[in-house]
Amino acid sequence: MSPHTDWADSDWADFDAPGEQKLRRKRTKPQGRRKVADLVADDADLVADATIRRLLDLGHLTRVIGELKSGKEATAYVAEGPRGTALLKIYRDLQARSFRNDAIYRAGQVILDARARRAMEGRSRKGLAMLEESWVLAEYAHLWRLWEAGLSVPEPLVGPRPIDYSETVPAVLMRLIGTEAAPAPRLSDVRLTPEEARKAWDQSVSGLADLLRLGYAHGDYSTYNLLWWEDTVTIIDFPQLTTRQSPHFRELLRRDAESLSTSFRKHGLHLGAEATLREVQRRALGPGPTPRVLLP
Known part of the structure; x- marks a missing residue:
């Protein structure tokens, strides 16, 4: 989430001022x-x-x-x-x-x-x-x-x-990644050939490195939040992304590497969490992907 949040005065319009009688509001069931x-x-x-x-x-x-x-x-x-x-x-x-x-x-x-x-x-x-x-x-x-x-x-x-x-x-x-009739599955839900598994692993490690290069830890990085479509890995689920300003940044980055390593065992790849983390950190020092041009 953004490290800076400011709330307009209008956000507080229904707060009771000190000394005023509190209004009774109907409580609705959480959606x-x-x-x-x-x-x-x-x-x-x-x-x-x-x-x-x-x-x-x-x-x-x-x-x-x-x-x-x-x-x-x-x-x-x-x-x-x-x-x-x-x-x-x-x-x-x-x-x-x-x-x-x-x-x-x-x-x-x-x-x-x-x-x-x-x-x-x-x-x-x-x-x-x-x-x-x-x-x-x-x-x-x-x-x-x-x-x-x-x-x-x-x-x-x-x-x-x-x-x-x-x-x-x-x-x-x-x-939508995929098609209306066949949305892209999560990597956790597919069967991969050994060659596909290595390709998916390489892309997944590079994806985590790309996040790190931008100063992010994903916070929940595993095959459950990676889609597989046309031999391409797509990263999803970002509200919990954490920046370097967080005191938990290193912990979350390490956890991402461990979760990635553990969840890929299903696909026959058994790489340790520490080795995965070192590879992510090494790749993060290199060049990133080509930025997209945002058309008006």
């Missing part, structure tokens, strides 16, 4: 996994889900096709938009996630607004809303930086201005 039936309809006006209706109204989506995968924090759907087939990732409310402890990834961030910092640290209602929003905005921001730097990541489909992609919260839209 968890959405039902596909609520996301689709022949008539856009009849779509039950408010997030999808907003994305349709903004012109980012034309329809949701179906669910692809449900994870710890979000559910991924195959969708269509003005730029073709898309992957729509919708985050659950923080209280409805099986993964909630993000403190290790947020360590080292500088939050300029003291009230915002206290609200997030105290997990107040407003603080949870800010944390949920920052998780989505961080994924977009990281995707744009990595995409423009030439890394093998999905192309973000909203932005690059934060004012544009902030309108999609709690959803992230990116180009």
Whole structure:
């Protein structure tokens, strides 16, 4: 996530000023996994889900096709938009996630607004809303930086201005890797020949080195967050990316190397975590991929 976060005064409009009587607000159940039936309809006006209706109204989506995968924090759907087939990732409310402890990834961030910092640290209602929003905005921001730097990541489909992609919260839209009929599988789910396994390993190590060269640790780098399509590895899942400002950076980088090494054993490659880390660090000293040109 971005190391600097500032919150506008409008973000605090519903906070009670000292000495004022607190308003009673209706507490709603945290939004968890959405039902596909609520996301689709022949008539856009009849779509039950408010997030999808907003994305349709903004012109980012034309329809949701179906669910692809449900994870710890979000559910991924195959969708269509003005730029073709898309992957729509919708985050659950923080209280409805099986993964909630993000403190290790947020360590080292500088939050300029003291009230915002206290609200997030105290997990107040407003603080949870800010944390949920920052998780989505961080994924977009990281995707744009990595995409423009030439890394093998999905192309973000909203932005690059934060004012544009902030309108999609709690959803992230990116180009689907694969096809509508056959989305790219995770490396953890495929069978590879020995030659394919070596090729996938080489690309995966280079991908982690590319992240390190930019000053990032992924935080969850394994075959579960690497896609395999047309002999190419694509890195996914970026909201927890950590920068060198974090006191846990070295720990997370080492964990990434260990997770990569361990998860590749299924493909017949048994390289130790320390050797993997040294190779990642060595490659990070070399030249990176060619940056992409962002057309207007």
